Amino acid sequence: MAITKTDFIEFSRCPRFVALENIKKEKLDADVTIEEYREKEYRNALEELLSSMYETDENNGTPKNQIDVKNKQLEAMMDYYKKVEEEAGKSVQKIFSGKTIYAKETKNQESFDFSYRGLKFLCYVDIYNEQEKEINIIEVKATTSKKYIELKGGYPKAEKFSIFQKKGHIYKLKDEIKNYPLESEMPRNVYENQREKLFCREKIGSYIYDLAVQRFIIEGEYRSSKNEEKLNNIHYFLAVLNHEYIFDGTYEQNEPCYHQDQNGNNLIVFLDMDEITKEMQKKIYEDADKIYENLKNSNASACPLGSYCAMKKQTECKYFRPICGSMIPKKNSSLTYFHNGRGFKDEDGIYHKGLQLINEGYFDLLDIPESWIQNENHRIQRNCYQKKEIYINKEKIKKGLDSLEYPIYHLDFETFPCPVPRFKGESPFTQSPFEFSLHIEREPGICDFKKDNIIFLAKTMQDEREELIKTLLNYIDVDKGTLFAQNVAFEKGRIKELAQCFPKYKKRLMKLYDRGFDLLWIINNNQKLYESLGFQKEAKTVNYYHKDLSGSYSIKKTLPIFSNLSYENLEVKNGTEAIIEYASYNKMSKEERKLKQEALKIYCRQDTWAMFEILSALRQLSIDCLKMV
Template identity: 50%
Template sequence: MAITKTNFVEMTRCVKYPFLEDLKRDILTSDMTLEEYQSQELKSSLKEIVGEMIDLDEDGNLVDKTDTIDIQLEAMLPYYKEVEIEAAKVVEKQFGGISKFAESTYDQELYDTNINGIRYLCYIDIFNEVDNKKNIIEVKATTSNAFASLGYKKDEIDYPLLKKIGNVYHLADLLGEEIADPIKYQNARNKLFNRFLDGKYVFDLAFQRYIIEHELAASNNEAKLSDYHYYLAVLNHEYVFPGKYEDGKPVYEPDLLGEEIITFIDLDQITKEFQPIIDDLRIRLEKCLLADNMTNCELGEYCCYKKRNMCKYFKPVCGSLIPEHHSSLTFMRNRGIETPDGKLVGVELINHGYLNMLDIPKEYIKNQNHLIQYECVEHNEVYVDKEKIKAGIASLKYPLYHLDFETFPCPMPRYRGEKPYTQSVFEFSLHTEVSPGVCDKDKDNYVFLARDFNDCRLDCVKELVRLTQKPGTLLAQNVSFERSRIKELANIFKEYKEPLMRLYDNYFDLIWLVNTNQELYQSLGFTKDEASRVNYYDKALDGSYSIKKTLPVFSDLSYKNLDVKNGTEAIVTYANYDKMSVEERNLKYESLITYCKQDTWAMVVILDALRNL
């Protein structure tokens, strides 16, 4: 058996995972039919699990239900590859010497070791060698922002955990810095050891160190351990693309302040301290692999519920009994419900048997908004605070500019002034409502959409400014997203800064009318308690005020029959422009227009429905 880095990261999530993985592999590689397997080999309790993981398609072939494709990830793959290429260039500048990486003429460096008959192996993204010194560099298409933000506050002063010297972040304590608050510093440092949150990339690198050190020990080369140094290479969140191109492609030279597009995190010390943790996980994994029966375990942080790295077994297997609607996981902003078993948050409620919201005794619910949710489900009724909705609507200044941007969060900045992962605007839809209820779906709408990957931002800004000349209110669902894009554009196209910032300054979030906004409603004369209470709740919202949830509550409009149905599909459609024939691209162009137009029309319809309440 061989275990790669990715396998190890997944298989050590919990004690149940390796068993499920083994069971699935067993069935998928067996000659038996699914029914035979279920009836002959498995205890009845496992039949259900098998059914949840494996299914039959129309032709009777076995289908792995846990094997889902992330379409956005696929569309982004070429850009992730670019991150590795740029990282290799910056590594050579930073460290000198010779580097091996996948895109060079050499293959990636491989390390492997055998422990108790199991082969553990890992490929090194960039192996850099300078004299005796070997730099092990793991490239991640994330930004340095999360690392740079780690730290603590004391006496209103922010102290970072990591300090940047040149182009490398180091732990402040290793730089001989005086630590203002050692306990808070240690708490921030401990976050790097949380392999499911801040330490998830560190964990990958620590596993590589584990393999390397075992391989060196097995070949009696322990004396060389100190030659190795461990770094993450990530996108520099401070880098601003100066806008140089060669043959139509961006050239990522240092920016105007000398920042490189890639920066490094020195993790020598942290990966060293991680080694006993990896060793324990390896021992536990081996025990699980040898065990005949599944060791069950509760749901936990390791499931990464609702995160990008959510365990593939959560939905089909471990969390399959969680009801689709009105489960205890749908309490909004749940920071903990006090029960006799203690304060329970998220999946802890499920572990304690509270699958449905109504499974929780009502007297445990103390948060007023949770109680509203609970009672709406309990009595099948809708909660409405008409006074607050009325006051909120009355505070709007017309014309209303219902605006929605579609953006491409490209890891590599594509246009002048962009940073890594800038939400690069390629489309907007605007519905202008001149006075209450006066807005025509077609006549009062304008959609701007890029036809190709050329920089269209100036045209986009010109159109936006032209259409929003009259002072009014920018209205959007989650307006902070639209405001951030407007501000970014205003900083790049300074000649349009004034009108763009006027739009930026006068805003309203549609969500405040259905959910709430404490500050706004207090300013409109409501008490703190009233202002923090939601304005509207229908059990169909299931704890979410996203447009996908609110739209069916307030209208018959639906995205179901659209070709492009959501933001992810919009990104993927745009990202695939150059893979399409002219005819296909024209069709998809229209689909993107229809989708974005529907987003702003949905806002007009929801506002109107609220007005009619």
Template identity: 45%
Template sequence: MAVTKTNFINYTRCPRYIYLEQVKIAKLEKLLSLPEYQKKEQQEKLKELFNSMYETDVEGNDTDLIDIENPQLKTMLLYYQKVEKLAGQYIEKTFPGLTIFNESTFKQKEFHFTHNNIKYQCYLDIYNENNNEINIIEVKATTTNKYMKLGTTAKYKERSIFYLKNNIIYVKEELDRYNIEEEFKLEDYNKYKEKLYNRYDECGKYIYDIAIQRFFVENYYKENNIVLPKINYYLAILNHQYVFDGDYKNFEPDYHADSNGNEIITLIDVSKLTKSYQDLINQDMLRLESYLDNYEKGEVSLGKHCEFKKPTQCK
């Protein structure tokens, strides 16, 4: 069983997790087939979806999610698969070249590498390749509102550290000639941006997720002595401004662009964000391997990494 992206996230969040899972290095030397990988990852995706939907109630109080039953998670599977399908179809019509995504075909693109006899492996939600570049897209069943409101306050309700252009969301500092201090105090801007590098933040956790994928992909190229092509990294999420107009085709909702030109799927360009994350991911890998070499059997301090009251709560 190789270290998957979800394994990587869990094994590095707490020094005791590997001990509780009784993970052995000898078991991390075999790659997973796509069905095996999907079986392991699917449950985590659904738990993640529940986290995003029910973490707080309308009054802002935490909701206890640890008692959610598997049947409840399974009811969300069709919804999640629909989002993935919509994202794949959007990429097909938006980017030229070959697009590979899973639609019950077991044809997702796979990357793996080996470090210290441990195999690290990921399958990609969506892979697009043309003559000039590669686009790697991770699908998340969350909304653009979560990102576009980052930077807003009661006083500055329209302010954000992100901007939207041609249905792609970018960090504003990537704008040509953008002066941060004309809109933010520099310390405030950095405080908001720092959330994107916090793996336990509601926005940052998705950046960390795809940054791990980038780490796996780039190490695959390095291990095989292949020149690294230009690769763009995106999150594909639901557009909170999209309004379904009620059109159906073959008894299914037809999610074409709405009357305001909004697509149901919007992309976030995280290429630069994930690049600046790579040294930290490498440190996390080394830490993971140290946990494997030295089981932590004693008690550890509780913290955000425990994800208490969430379906992803540690043992």
């Protein structure tokens, strides 16, 4: 077993990881077959893909589920990941000249290895492009270009510019473009600060770090085989999905054809990472040294928790929950205080935040000294937990409820954010709706679970969006009432995208869009709304809090407080499972598909009924608890 790229990333997390894995240095001498290698890399790539599917976007709203999927479920996404690899390979063949080897021809895939401090490091290259004098190494990532291009800067109160500039199909960092008038767009230090973010392996720099590990191995092989003259002629790129690409709906033999779109965009774009991965080499060597030390010392004693644990991210260390972070209470820990990114200021003016609190022994919510609590919402959380009380601001809840216009359309979309666009007008990772549930509450508390419910579910994986729109508009009067959802920005985002793809329905869909109201505005807060309703200081505090919320207003937390409904016994339990079932339609028998579709309907119907039940309970509370503020 040699150290692969994925191992490198895992083994260099912290001194404890390797010891917990029980890896012995001697075992690392053997080789890895390409099949074993690809199995590991695919698992990693699919986890990255899932992270991209759930990346949030302010305009699109917050995704509904934390990612919690099993191996079996990841398989359903494999075809889509392979499609991205294939499209990237085709793009390289078209854009770069010369000979290209990519994943389609697995057996021929180019591999590199070398030994450093007695350890063997090995990598296969996603796309290897060889030209007369140059070699291009291309790492494919099923993510979009957006987060990179949106690294922006500018002068105060002036236009903001990206730190990248597109030249043909390749994005280059502006300081690497000869004579680029960088300082006419932003001060140099602003540019440098943004550029520096590319080096953060726990955030935006994770894929670049990955490529830099490859560079370390490739250059290591060339150096040890005395081919150093080649080093100056190797270039390193990330291939990602172009977030600006809009699919024109052309198919050949039922497969989408990703021609250049009408704005001249290609599906795949390349980020030139030559200079950044070169600068990263110092850090990679340090990490390789750490791996060596970690293997040599094999020290399993506790080490401080840190960003390398990747808590709550898709890449969270597998030892975090069972071992290293097991002392963190599951409910009401010191990490459950609302919006506490800055942390708590102590008596000496020093801030304590995040996992640092755990490292310092502040585990429970009440472990935080009372004198550190300055925020009113934090005080509410603390009191509710300490005194086992429920906090209710009846006045705010009542006024919030009064501002709702009837009928209330409780709406929930299930969507498939496919990495490669499938239907006309879609872009990579467009949250394409395939199902909705609608419960219509005609008057306060008047809604029947079955009679007032409409479900639309796509029967196939073909484009059924127009049918979905027609069904939706058939049951909603867009001139009155309220579009109601938990995280309504998500539902509004989908409605807006449908309006753009189907101009025929745009006017009506946008009327519905304008009627959006969020369940969270009633149960949690919306400062602007409550200020407009006449509240001042209270406009900043939550409307309701119960210790069982443990710092979260997700449906998973609110539902057991307000209702007896549960997702536990459902076959489809959450949005991720819904996506997987839909994405697996074509792999199911007719009978199986029928059963799964029924399960999808039951799940989605429960989502909107849950909103109705929570809203009804809040209405009742605002009447009952006159004395509780």
